[in-house]
Amino acid sequence: MHPDGMNPKLSDISLPSRLAAEGEGIGMEELALAARNHGLPLEALRHDVTPPGLHYLLTHYDIPHVDPGMWSLRVGGLVGTPLALTLDELKAMPSRTVRVTMECAGNGRAALVPRPVSQPWLVEAVGTAEWTGVPLRDVLERAKPGEDGVDVVFTGADHGIERGVEQDYRRGLPLAETRGEDVLLAYAMNGADLPPQHGFPLRLIVPGWYGMASVKWLCDLEVTGSAFTGFQNAVAYRVRHGEDEDGEPVSWMAPRALLIPPGFPDFLSRHRIVRPGTVELAGRAWSGRAPVSEVEVSADGGEHWWSATLAAETGHRWAWRRWTTTWEARPGQHELSVRAVDGSGNGQPARQAWNRRGFANNAVHRVRVTCLADQG
Amino acid sequence: MHPDGMNPKLSDISLPSRLAAEGEGIGMEELALAARNHGLPLEALRHDVTPPGLHYLLTHYDIPHVDPGMWSLRVGGLVGTPLALTLDELKAMPSRTVRVTMECAGNGRAALVPRPVSQPWLVEAVGTAEWTGVPLRDVLERAKPGEDGVDVVFTGADHGIERGVEQDYRRGLPLAETRGEDVLLAYAMNGADLPPQHGFPLRLIVPGWYGMASVKWLCDLEVTGSAFTGFQNAVAYRVRHGEDEDGEPVSWMAPRALLIPPGFPDFLSRHRIVRPGTVELAGRAWSGRAPVSEVEVSADGGEHWWSATLAAETGHRWAWRRWTTTWEARPGQHELSVRAVDGSGNGQPARQAWNRRGFANNAVHRVRVTCLADQG
Numbered sequence: 001m002h003p004d005g006m007n008p009k010l011s012d013i014s015l016p017s018r019l020a021a022e023g024e025g026i027g028m029e030e031l032a033l034a035a036r037n038h039g040l041p042l043e044a045l046r047h048d049v050t051p052p053g054l055h056y057l058l059t060h061y062d063i064p065h066v067d068p069g070m071w072s073l074r075v076g077g078l079v080g081t082p083l084a085l086t087l088d089e090l091k092a093m094p095s096r097t098v099r100v101t102m103e104c105a106g107n108g109r110a111a112l113v114p115r116p117v118s119q120p121w122l123v124e125a126v127g128t129a130e131w132t133g134v135p136l137r138d139v140l141e142r143a144k145p146g147e148d149g150v151d152v153v154f155t156g157a158d159h160g161i162e163r164g165v166e167q168d169y170r171r172g173l174p175l176a177e178t179r180g181e182d183v184l185l186a187y188a189m190n191g192a193d194l195p196p197q198h199g200f201p202l203r204l205i206v207p208g209w210y211g212m213a214s215v216k217w218l219c220d221l222e223v224t225g226s227a228f229t230g231f232q233n234a235v236a237y238r239v240r241h242g243e244d245e246d247g248e249p250v251s252w253m254a255p256r257a258l259l260i261p262p263g264f265p266d267f268l269s270r271h272r273i274v275r276p277g278t279v280e281l282a283g284r285a286w287s288g289r290a291p292v293s294e295v296e297v298s299a300d301g302g303e304h305w306w307s308a309t310l311a312a313e314t315g316h317r318w319a320w321r322r323w324t325t326t327w328e329a330r331p332g333q334h335e336l337s338v339r340a341v342d343g344s345g346n347g348q349p350a351r352q353a354w355n356r357r358g359f360a361n362n363a364v365h366r367v368r369v370t371c372l373a374d375q376g
Numbered sequence: 377m378h379p380d381g382m383n384p385k386l387s388d389i390s391l392p393s394r395l396a397a398e399g400e401g402i403g404m405e406e407l408a409l410a411a412r413n414h415g416l417p418l419e420a421l422r423h424d425v426t427p428p429g430l431h432y433l434l435t436h437y438d439i440p441h442v443d444p445g446m447w448s449l450r451v452g453g454l455v456g457t458p459l460a461l462t463l464d465e466l467k468a469m470p471s472r473t474v475r476v477t478m479e480c481a482g483n484g485r486a487a488l489v490p491r492p493v494s495q496p497w498l499v500e501a502v503g504t505a506e507w508t509g510v511p512l513r514d515v516l517e518r519a520k521p522g523e524d525g526v527d528v529v530f531t532g533a534d535h536g537i538e539r540g541v542e543q544d545y546r547r548g549l550p551l552a553e554t555r556g557e558d559v560l561l562a563y564a565m566n567g568a569d570l571p572p573q574h575g576f577p578l579r580l581i582v583p584g585w586y587g588m589a590s591v592k593w594l595c596d597l598e599v600t601g602s603a604f605t606g607f608q609n610a611v612a613y614r615v616r617h618g619e620d621e622d623g624e625p626v627s628w629m630a631p632r633a634l635l636i637p638p639g640f641p642d643f644l645s646r647h648r649i650v651r652p653g654t655v656e657l658a659g660r661a662w663s664g665r666a667p668v669s670e671v672e673v674s675a676d677g678g679e680h681w682w683s684a685t686l687a688a689e690t691g692h693r694w695a696w697r698r699w700t701t702t703w704e705a706r707p708g709q710h711e712l713s714v715r716a717v718d719g720s721g722n723g724q725p726a727r728q729a730w731n732r733r734g735f736a737n738n739a740v741h742r743v744r745v746t747c748l749a750d751q752g
Contacts, residue, residue, distance in 0.1 A: 007707055008746050013649065014642040025401015028498075029645050031410060031486060035498050036646075038414035043438040044572070051572050053429030060643050062419040110407060118644065122404075122411050162643040196420070196427050266390040267436050267538040268494065269405050270412075273389065331383055370384050 014161040017357065020115040030110075030120045039124025045260045045284045048128070048314075048322070049099065052190060055127030056211075057197055058104050058119060060169050061160030064217050068201045073139075073185070077153070077222035080144030087201050090134050090187060097132040098182045098207060099316040101286045105210035105237055105250045109358030116358040123258060123365055126286075128319050129198075131205045133186030136178050139221075149175050149223040153230070154204050157217035165231050171215050172228025173206065182207045182318060185218065207318035208252055208288030210360065212237050239355045247356075253288030254362040255348055257295050257323065257340035261367050272369040279327045281308070283365075284320035287342035294341045295323040301335040302350055302364065308338070329371040339364045390537040393733065395490040402486070406496045415500025421636045421660045424504070424690075424698070425475065428566060431503030432587075433573055434480050434495060436545050437536030440593050444577045449515075449561070453529070453598035456520030463577050466510050466563060473508040474558045474583060475692040477662045481586035481613055481626045485734030492734040499634060499741055502662075504695050505574075507581045509562030512554050515597075525551050525599040529606070530580050533593035541607050547591050548604025549582065558583045558694060561594065583694035584628055584664030586736065588613050615731045623732075629664030630738040631724055633671050633699065633716035637743050648745040655703045657684070659741075660696035663718035670717045671699040677711040678726055678740065684714070705747040715740045 020027075026034070037058045044054045068087050075083040104125035109116055111123075140152070151172040158169045177183070184205040187194060194200040199216030206213040212232065228234075233249065240247025260283050263274035285292045296305040311322035327336070339348040352363035396403075402410070413434045420430045444463050451459040480501035485492055487499075516528070527548040534545045553559070560581040563570060570576040575592030582589040588608065604610075609625065616623025636659050639650035661668045672681040687698035703712070715724040728739035 007749050008709060010649070010748065013645065013647045013746050015644070025403055026407050027401055028486075031402050031407075031496055032498055032646050033644070034407060034410035035415045035496075035500050036417045038433075039411045041412045041435065041439055041573070043441075046441060047572075053431075053433070053571050054573060055429075057414075057429070059417065061641050062637075063417055065419075065422060110404075120407055120411075122408055124411050160640045160643055161649060166649075195429050196423075197417070197430060261438075264536045265437050267536055268391070268409070269389065270408050271389045273386070273537060273542075333384060370389050372386065373383050 010161055010166060011164045014164045016163055018117050020117055022114070026110070026120055027117070030117060033119045037119055039121065040127050042124060042258060042261055045258055046282070049130055049190060050127040052195070055129055056104060056125040058125065058211065059158065059197065060162065061158040063197050064157040066157055066201055066217055071201055071219065073202060073218060073221065075139060075143045075221045078146040078149045078225055079223050080146070081142065083143050085139070087187065090185065090202065093134045093138060095132055096135055096181065096184060097130055098184060098205065099128060099130050099319040100205055100207045101126065101128045101318060101320040102211045102214065103253050103256070105212050105359045108352065108361030108363060112352060112354055112358050112361065116356060118358065126258070129189050130191065131184055131186040132188035133184040133205065135181050136183045136185055136204070137181065139185060140178060145175065145223045148225050150226055151175060151224045151228045152178055153222045153224055153228050154215040154218055155220040156215045157219050162231060162236065167231055169215065169232065170230050171213060171232050172224070172230065173213060175223070177206070210250055210253055212250065237359065239359050240357070241355055243356070250359045253286065254360055255285065255287035255289070255292060255340040255342045255346050256362045257283060257285035257338040257348070258365050259283040259336060259338045259367050262369060272367060274329045274369055274371050275374060276329055276331055276371055279329045280324065281327050281336070282322065282324045283338060285323055285340035286320040287340065287346060289346050290343035291317065292321050292340050293343045296339050297325050298337040299327050299334055302337050331371050331373040334369045334371060336367045336369055337364045386537055386542060387540045390540045392539055394493050396493055398490070402496055403493070406493060409495045413495055415497060416503050418500060418634060418637055421634055422658070425506055425566060426503040428571070431505055432480060432501040434501065434587065435534065435573065436538065437534040439573050440533040442533055442577055442593055447577055447595065449578060449594060449597065451515060451519045451597045454522040454525045454601055455599050456522065457518065459519050461515070463563065466561065466578065469510045469514060471508055472511055472557065472560060473506055474560060474581065475504060475506050475695040476581055476583045477502065477504045477694060477696040478587045478590065479629050479632070481588050481735045484728065484737030484739060488728060488730055488734050488737065492732060494734065502634070505565050506567065507560055507562040508564035508567070509560040509581065511557050512559045512561055512580070513557065515561060516554060521551065521599045524601050526602055527551060527600045527604045528554055529598045529600055529604050530591040530594055531596040532591045533595050538607060538612065543607055545591065545608065546606050547589060547608050548600070548606065549589060551599070553582070586626055586629055588626065613735065615735050617731055619732070626735045629662065630736055631661065631663035631665065631668060631716040631718045631722050632738045633659060633661035633714040633724070634741050635659040635712060635714045635743050638745060648743060650705045650745055650747050651750060652705055652707055652747055655705045656700065657703050657712070658698065658700045659714060661699055661716035662696035663716065663722060665722050666719035667693065668697050668716050669719045672715050673701050674713040675703050675710055678713050707747050707749040710745045710747060712743045712745055713740045
């Protein structure tokens, strides 16, 4: 540490990524992230659309304060007609509402061994909301991107440092991914203005992708002639094993099924208790890659599996799908597991393949349950 | 662990409270609590009333699902006229709206040494909301409590186990504390129905007390002829030093001031960066015991203090008070601290006195800030 009067540097404060040592508990820095950010309490999987305040939340830096009267969205770069659109102008354009399940790319990270030191998610970094806004392609059409456009770079109003790099949060998305009608510039969540923490006044929504793509507090769109090589695309959100690998960019959500933990919990351990008899099991499953085609459940730690019943298709391609089944509980200790397969044949691994930053994990969800004899 | 067919017991699953060992990091059970429950991101202290979803949240067991059409509030025990009130009947009574700052009794726990193993709060377990409902005293008046009434026992619909005791969440409050017009049976938060996680359809609000008193998912009120000795009053929420002490019940919030961390953060460490020059500092201060009378700030780790400016009284006795000041930042490492004093002379300790479960902590809030030279 430098006393007053010395000249500290960014690199003294903002350190490279690291892996936890063997047996190293969650540290105070990870805890401070876990206290700010939060997951979906799993019992809230009962709701088709996650009630306000229960959707998972990850903020890289601070939630910025944006004055909507002073704000406009700039659209520039390789475009024929640069734009500056006010919120009223955006709201006057034809709107679209899309129900989207969004998951953090780091979901499951804290269960990896060794653990990448970062936001320590277990399995709960997910939520579903109805987003209303203007299709991105309609705004781009007005700006007339050049033939030579490759990426659209989205800049948010949140500012901070990450691994020594001072930055506004900024992501590039290939122009080819901006053409679907469901990719939105959203100004409403569940029928109300965006809450500050979800990107007020405007955010991007890229359905089917992990959450890092859906840039919040959006203030600038730039069409570029080459692929964006900024921090969040080239350094942060990549699946890599070694330190020096280029790795693969994180993009579409892998399939995942979650179980509403049955019975009732112990306060501290969250261990579940049920009574003997028929227990209704339910949960949700999703995949960004293709619609979920099957959900399977096991009550013996993954040795035997049976098919759960998928709820009828709702027409919401980008939202999770409800599943249900029953289980005959007998006194003893049990491990329930659930796994999804999507229409492209993508499934979930029993044990997670490790990667250096803990992205795109989708190991089978396991819930330990104790069935107590009625007089137990 | 018991294999299938054995008879496990509650006490195998739900263990006694314990303290973390020296150097023991946050464990997976504490992390699971931190991922579900969440604090107020400190930059959200800028809002007089905390926006939906940013108010701190602690759920002992699961968020229960209550069907409001099937629900009624039972009022019984030592009363002349037992009642069963529907939500519509409660909403037809004269209502009152009160702005209340609420803090979790365990706020600050994770910074204690040794650390009580439980929900691992740092300093962010607070929020302010406008609650609308019926004054509790109006409902009790209709039920006509007997002269021999001592406590009112409030039962929530959330069910679980805690340290081996299976229970609905239940708290007793002395009848003498139910007489203020601001103690509410609240059905609305910030002008909308209660969200599921904040107690839908009805919760108690006891302004000035730590949050454990404000029972959520309320379904039953019982007037008792002796002080309630259930788990949450007699075992859980007590300030005690030794295992076998009776201890003091947790009740009114101690004074606390928090600082909106200035500048911008490092993603992982949350360490703050500012540039040289005048930095505006602001935050909030509250005390359940008496109105806040002074807030002081230090920029040298607590050696020298100066008075911050308190915002004008708003007439909201139970809400936090805004404070502001400025600080001349020079390049180097700094520790900002802030502390409040209330009208009864209660202040904040520089170092926290320890207690066994980590309740009612109010040590001075400290924020480390690095001021980088402009070209740093």
